[in-house]
Amino acid sequence: MAEPQQKLFKAQTLKGFRDYMPELMAPRQQMIRRIEATFERHGFQPLQTPALEYLETLAGKYGEEGDKLLYRFQDHGERHVALRYDLTVPLARVVAEHRNEIQLPFRRYQVAPVWRADKPQRGRFREFFQCDADIVGVNSAIADAETLITGLAVLQTLGIDGAVLHLNHRDVLFGLIAAAGVTEKAQQIACVRAIDKLDKLPPVAVVAEIVAGGMDAAVAERVVAQFQDGGVTLDAVAAQLTDQSSLERVRQVLALVTAAGLGERIVFDPTIARGLDYYTGIIYETRLTDPRVKGIGAVMSGGRYDGLIGLFTKESIPAVGISLGLDRLLAALQELELVPKDAHAVQVYVTVFGESEAATAIAVAGDLRHVGMRTELDLAGGKLGKQLERASKRGARLAVLIGPDEAAAGTVVLKDLRDGAQQTVTRANLPAVASVLLQV
């Protein structure tokens, strides 16, 4: 490697993948920490699962389309493996595998990348991060409400005011389709897929899609009419359903979320369909109402999936969860100007006068770091002006100057980079004086 390389390797990220450079990564990480702290405030504990799973664990859990998007290969032991597609199926696997260690109800959160070989487009990547919080082991309205409250609290913590959670129930959705005269399961599922697009396509296009799937036009129109406009009320829907239990669950969840003071953040919306196959109870998506970020799509979604864990163990174990789209959330925060510009910015910049002063400079930097200040030591050298320029570029508010006189006297010059004011302080007093200036 000491010899010069003949041919350069091409420096490129894979299509659909990206580097998070510090400007983006610093606020992103701050956001993740706040999300995790909120999960913890709500009693959720961290869990981490491997990036790779047996293909058998993941295959067939995400529908036909999802199956195609799995990154799969054979490992060195010729095992068929796949990269994690979401955090929910691995959680189900964990609960079944570690059943004896886990105390139910089990609340866990996980923040981790998932991989889908999807067609990349603006805002859609092949590697992206999910933040999930789930409650395993209870099927009750209060467990449903707890997950929704946790998710809404995350949005509140991040400063997002205009978020509305659109709540539905899978049985309400299927009940309304059945009430329109569609009784065959496959046809019902085709209707669900079409209904899911009502927020993007005009009703006539959704009708056309159902008809294209081989259904009668009159039936298709009746189906779509069931869901027309978001204002469909609980009472109107109740009149259509033969079994009221799913709607009763929706009412209970709404009441509990309202009791938590979040009544304005949740609405019943029978058009919510959710793509994944594994949902069995409440399903929901959360949309941002601020016109600046309306196009960003659902920032939080999820639902109840009481059958999934049962694919891995004979015991029937219900579960409900939320999933936050980290990158969508960050995009929203940036658009709403809620991202602090100086996340992780350097606070103090220690300049280095020359080689003889390097040891003193490094020791002074150590003193500042020791009291918790984000401190950068100049490494590129050169004239003081150049060093102070770099200090400003790094966002530093204070600079420390140590010439030969100061080094000999045990003092430093502390310069406030906002107004240029400078003062000479002893090394012993520097951390305290700098700390006061940073608080101004």
Add this chain to the structure above:
Amino acid sequence: MAEPQQKLFKAQTLKGFRDYMPELMAPRQQMIRRIEATFERHGFQPLQTPALEYLETLAGKYGEEGDKLLYRFQDHGERHVALRYDLTVPLARVVAEHRNEIQLPFRRYQVAPVWRADKPQRGRFREFFQCDADIVGVNSAIADAETLITGLAVLQTLGIDGAVLHLNHRDVLFGLIAAAGVTEKAQQIACVRAIDKLDKLPPVAVVAEIVAGGMDAAVAERVVAQFQDGGVTLDAVAAQLTDQSSLERVRQVLALVTAAGLGERIVFDPTIARGLDYYTGIIYETRLTDPRVKGIGAVMSGGRYDGLIGLFTKESIPAVGISLGLDRLLAALQELELVPKDAHAVQVYVTVFGESEAATAIAVAGDLRHVGMRTELDLAGGKLGKQLERASKRGARLAVLIGPDEAAAGTVVLKDLRDGAQQTVTRANLPAVASVLLQV
């Protein structure tokens, strides 16, 4: 999915992979946060790179052995790709690819999993986490020292007292081998590989290994004698070397680290060899001296690699870095009893008397979470005794009881789970009273 599954899927993690359950993950995450904060205090910024890279980016950078351990496959677009093997080569790729956005010197850190299809054994996994901090763009003793100081500060932050950094320089290593009479490059490299084992094998076994590689026994003995016992001094080594510049760099780095008050944490050790091919300057490993954790191996290692970025871009860009082994560090912290037992433990447990009190309970939990308390709401129900048992299992220090009388009166009973003392407080006062009790 509503239909019962005929055959259960087997719930199992892949060999060499593991789930981090909350008991392990909570302290681990706390440790990661403290490491990241230390990196930031030293002026490093977060960067994140994708898990998948072009195979071409990674292949050939880790030596023959490393190449075999790469998880590689063809993606849906038939591109040859591989999972990240370390964080250093991706950093080199990033610097070359984003050269125009990056201000040099560039200090970045990254905490992320890497994958190696290695033979799993106790403490060695195929997926493991690295924490790296690197300084790109400067080749100077002060940059070398800054990375070492940062790494030692991390160990100090974590409470690890007995850590010693063994510092060497690649040219010192090769110089000593050359001085013993081995002049051919391939033979020198074979000697380096053997010398690397001096801390595990007796000298005679190392001599045998060099001889097995086809070298003369007398030369092999001379080579090993150069490195015998760790007490080889700087002066003794200086007498052997024709070029003193590498040793001069070692002296400067030692002086700067000593100036930062860390002189007792660093020693010169010419036997340090490091496996990876890309090092060009200082190289080092950090060992724990406490007898309880001696077997854990190097918890932090790294070195200077001035040629690596040049594989991706014509510009010559020097770099130096540290890499912390997260799982080894956690194992050490556990062994040294430095892991706080109650990381992320629940603080307050809100019991639920019955369905009619659920709304009040959920609202009270919200009040506590709002002021930042880690609060869990009971979801499994049943008798109060059962609920309080679960509260204790979750490590809660306080429990909140709300019966029909309290719900009607706007009060709650606050129970201290340490001594069983309980008091009735108004809902409005609860957060303040609970906060005082938690601080006792």
